[in-house]
Amino acid sequence: MLATEVPFTLPRGVLDSSGALHRDGVMRLATARDEIEPLRDPAVRANGAYLSVLLLARTVVRVGGIEPVTPEILENMFAVDFDHLQRLYERLNASGEVVGTVTCPGCGDAFDVDLSAIEDGGLGG
Template identity: 55%
Template sequence: MGLNTEYPFTLPKGFVDDEGTLHRQGVMRLATARDEIEPLRDNRVKDNEAYATVIVLARVVTELGTVRVNTATIEKMFASDYRYLQDFYRVINFGDPSILESMEPGSPFPEEAATVG
């Protein structure tokens, strides 16, 4: 059995693209050290440290419906979906991804699972 490096997710609300299409299904891959280091060189992060999270999520979310994911995509997400992706990132990278099997798609993470790491 190999290491699972990609995890499907379902956003609680969903991303609405410019044509009005709702996208809720996506895939996030495990982060690499480079994913967390590279954003620190970005001028947007130098101006606002919180922007690093936007850049990291844009790097590790590999699919979101038919949308090409980039920082603008992450910026336009509803706050609840942005928070969901932050929690999802923490669970798959620093927590126990097996909890994902017991959750309803798009449901909020248990508080103890979301705060690991």
């Protein structure tokens, strides 16, 4: 079965209006509409770099208790977190791999894995 949503952990996290930190979230696979609709937006026409913000706003389902994830939330993310989401988006939607971030229970380090390998029994399963 194809996983259409993938969990992730942001390197730094998003601060909400009350100062709470949110790091864990979910991104879904993009549809053709997700990639077409933002091209009509005047902000993208004025600045092509804004396309990434709108693509992520359409595909990041939630970050912690923040739902929906709006362009304004993404604009205020730490650069390292925004970059992390951009790279995850590219990996999820550019190939057949389904990548997620997991945390080692022993050392606490976070790293990306191909989640399709888990379904196929490729990670010791």
